[in-house]
Amino acid sequence: MASALSEEEVLGMRSPQIHVTFRGAPVVLGLAGVALALAGWEVVARTALVSASDLPSASLVAGELVRQVGRPAFWAGVGATMTQWGIGMLITVAVAVPAGLLMGSVEAVWRALRPVVEFLRPVPGMALIPLTVLLWGLSTASVVFLIVFGSVWSLAVAAMYGARNVDEGARDTARSYGLSRLERVRWLVLPSALPFIATGLRVASATALIIAIGAELVIGVAGLGHDMAIAQTAGDVVHMYALIVMSGILGIAVHLVFSGVERRFLRWHQSQRPAVPA
Amino acid sequence: MNGRRLRHLWLEIGVTAGLLTAAWLYLAGDRGYAWTSVPTMLGAFRDAWLFDKFGEHVVPSLVRLGLGFTLAVAAGVALGVLVGSSRTIRLLSQPIISFLRSLPAVSLLPLSLVLFGIGTAQKVFIIAFVCCWPIVLNVADGIAELDATMLASARSYRVRGLDRLRWVLIPAIMPRIFAGMRISLSMAVLLLVTSEMVASANGIGFFVWQSQLTFSIPDMWAGIILLGLLGYGLNLGLQVVERRVCRWHTHLTGRDE
Amino acid sequence: GGAGTEPSAAVRTITVGVQPNTPFAVVPLGVRQGLFQKHGLDVKIKVISTATTIPPALLADQLQFSNWSFASFATLADKKLPLKIVGPGDTAGRTLENDYIQLLTLKDGGATSVAGLTGKKIAVNSLASLTEVQVKMALKNAGVNPASVSLVPIPFPDQLAALTSGRVDAIGAGEPFLTLAKQKAELNALAALNAEIMPDLPLSLWMTSENYLQQHPEVVRAFQLGLKDSLEYARANPDALRKFIPEFAGVDAAVADKMILPTWTTSVDQAKVQRIAEIMHEYGAVASTPDMSKYILPFPIEAKG
Amino acid sequence: MSAQLLEVVDVAKTFDGAHRPVKAIERVGFTVAEDEFVSVVGPSGCGKTTLLRCIAGLAPPTTGCTLLRGVPVTEPPPELAVVFQDYARSLFPWLTVRGNILLPLRRRRDIPGKERTAAEAIEAVGLAGFADHYPWQLSGGMQQRVAIARALAYRPRVLLMDEPFASVDAQTRADLEDLVLEVRRRFRMTVLLVTHDIDEAVYMSDRVVVLSRPPSVVKEELTVGLPADRHQITTKELREFARLRTAVYVAIKGQEAPSPQATAATAGG
């Protein structure tokens, strides 16, 4: 998401704040943001607003997280979650991107699939738990199924919008030079759709993580979610929040990976062009 | 053009009919405890929603869904513009946003209870909180990829502030806003179920969850079918709005021919 | 094949679903003590976090046995699911000292008796379930019209926060949250909720699928024998149980020390079980009164051959 | 000149306007023979681009049709290439200059040494050293030259060009004109050129088709009787050249031309 445009270009004015342009800016600012959020949490947890409640303070949760980090069982949970997430994402991408591109570029395909897609999209996977367990058991397969069922639609819709983002000038060019259908997909539709797919991937990767943890929690398959369920039934609120924080941290890690990949594949894109040309 | 539109309509109707028939035939056999036959589903659907429990469950759900989605769109666009417009804000907020977006919805329930109690607000919060992110991301990315010449043109004519937001930025990212909304809307229906998991004694989500707890499989399917139809209908509506609002985009991408 | 130990040739691996709650700790504890191994069973414990996954998992033969409760079994029986009760778990205590589900209010300004709850909001774990019926019966027993109160479904872990923040006026809390709540806040205990339904209310049970019973009656019997041994062991060794709970359910050791423990039983009281089904029906939690006796197996069943 | 390669048969095109339908092309018909170079001139908005899109098979006429070798065109024919007026949109921003030129060549088995062909085309339009630049790193005129290089490297049998030299300076323009003529001769291309420059139309063409204001019709067709070998200086010094230029000018204006000096200036504008 590193922008090409300078602030002035986007805001239409020179922003008053100091321009932070040194090399480590992303890391420093990112950490500053996190510190700010943590401070906010600490204040909220310690003030009257929710003090009577179960929201433990940031410092307490951080302490618990540090304790958990030293336990192999914790890492087993993280590993299981990320494995399930990884398999789910692979299947999701493999299915959603081609399907979405097809739906976006061939109207007949979209119209044929629309009833199924639009009907299934809002069906909550979690509400299908009995069916899931019957079909896939209390296993990784169930979690993967729920991940795919829950995130494939959003990525497909993103890819579909992307495929409709092909500029007419570019489309005419491709047609007039007789590019074949396949070539058009590879050299025209895919690059045009890439910005939307990139956003969709970031949305879907977080959704998949949420679902992975939620499914583990509900079905009881090893992973962070399962640990959460146990912490919850045991009333160990601090442990519970430490696990929630960990899932957020995994979210940040996943985001970093995906935006790195994006920078590689969208180098040509307006959003990635150098900010103020030297 | 008209002929093609008619062909597409028939295609859609035909495929739907075919799939329904296939489902009907498949479920006529014994497919295990989590399934039930289509007539049983339809019977449960009729008993549940026409129009017995409509007022009790559907109306409150629609209110929560409407408020939650509206809030998600408003917050999503506002936050997205903010994040997309400033590199400083973006760098500051990116980790937190990635963090917040990855929190499992179920784990937000306790916090939402504490913050918003046991009324509508708590459900609206859950829906809006989770559903705003696709819009935030799409809007922020949309702003970052705006055409440089177009922005330069706005700048050189000093179209700025609210004018710029209203007449340049928002229209320019409309396709992105809709891409986000299309994902958010379906998510909102999903989150309806999650938000009605606790502290709720009515709503479609409550109904589904309760049917599951009491192993009323036909009722569970009746609820799921209603959710599917609800999402389908709302998304169709959104597409109609989009076609009107984004007419210029359709033309620039040559999809009108 | 092991050299030496008794029925090594017949050792059989089964998977048993167990929710991480104290009343169900009896089987994992028994496994730990080798009480199932003794009967030729190698038991794998599968920790289950959500009850709704249990029936489909049994029906799909993902689990061979699992914990459950008598009240919820009325719901399964009402839906005629092909499941069987293989044996008992615990029964409820009779007083505030030994019943682990209690009706609580805040000492500071909360009602001091059930009668004081007219028109109030009460949090229950879930609706159309035993917790709802318990609270309603407690109200009725105290002469309060249940229709005057509103029941709010809030899961056990979140109830105390709802109470202290004033969102609800009373909670129907169960262990370990009962002990936790009492540690964190000054509370009035208004009623022992299980005891409000009937004395010695049968609570937990263990079940299997009809299909599995038909195919492997000898395993079912072996499980029953192991279960019986486990129940007796737990009754005789409450401290072993208290020590086991933190490890099994992740409960803080300090809490486990104070928790009200289940009252173990080795028999199923058919009349009481049937009465539970009737009450569930009366209160609208199930659509009919199923004949529970059809589902209860002898404990243990007769050995074949 | 051999048989008719391209036939534009009574093409008419009406668009949905803001209030009522806009009739862009009333009725246009002309033909282009094999290896012929035909220019189309006409006022801004008269439907030249629309006509080119119909010929290329990119948009259907409202009525009438276009034929290539007698076959109705409904899809862009494989032997045809187009240089679009809106060159910025016709270049793929995700490909470099070289990538943009190579892309259409991927399936051309008949063109050996594609990399070399592309490099030569880049060199020919004066962009040596910019092969690895992306289109958005180039000036307007440079982008336009990339579009021209792409079309030339493709070596089509029929080349359609829509104001291909609008954004380049006079010197570059003259060089590009000669480049197109040279390539056309070498690979025996048939060319249809839309231009606003009367001198250019006369200098390059075998025939000039003049369109009227919209709703447009063919106002006049002029055969250019200049020697086949053209030269920027000597050809333009010919009396016949001056006569033709005036004739085109008159056809467009529908009135007598002013003095040659002024005509040149205005036409050159």
Place this chain on the structure above:
Amino acid sequence: MSAQLLEVVDVAKTFDGAHRPVKAIERVGFTVAEDEFVSVVGPSGCGKTTLLRCIAGLAPPTTGCTLLRGVPVTEPPPELAVVFQDYARSLFPWLTVRGNILLPLRRRRDIPGKERTAAEAIEAVGLAGFADHYPWQLSGGMQQRVAIARALAYRPRVLLMDEPFASVDAQTRADLEDLVLEVRRRFRMTVLLVTHDIDEAVYMSDRVVVLSRPPSVVKEELTVGLPADRHQITTKELREFARLRTAVYVAIKGQEAPSPQATAATAGG
């Protein structure tokens, strides 16, 4: 002529190229007086657009600066308007022709009767009847005229134009040239015009700045001593006009011009 309104002081600009930095502008400096009309000509890719962006405050020079009334330009000054070379992208596709022209006027308290101003501008560029059309419903030349109309309706003190007439036919071009001259006189504008057309540069300007090939420097500045009132036919018939045109041509080519006839043709190309 009054004081210097615009000063371009030793502007240099280097871009990140594909392999190594591309020095687009070596060092360019010139000034524009209040109410002066200055044209900038130079080969394609020499940095004219880049220079205009620096002057408009849209991009900072790598070194050097631009001053407006002695104040360094870091932001587009309120009294300035730009007609972009890439006109298609500078129009907002979700606004009609009228909407595009009205948008910059929204906050202009000093322009009364905005609707009428916009309508007049639309009429002036020959687009009457297209006010409610969207840019994508217009031809290339028509879009370019919308961009010109927008700039004129804005009534800036300083008008920067980047090849504003590249996509229109000769007649329309001449009309637009005169329109700009007329509006400029009426509202006392200072104009900086980038063009590839030498005749146009001479015809419209008080001074012509000739840039070299990149990395570009100012190769020559020519003062146009023609009478202030210009006329498409009579002005261009003046000997001084022919002399200046040749002078510019020579400055660009850096060599002796060919015969006048050919020069006109080539320059007009």
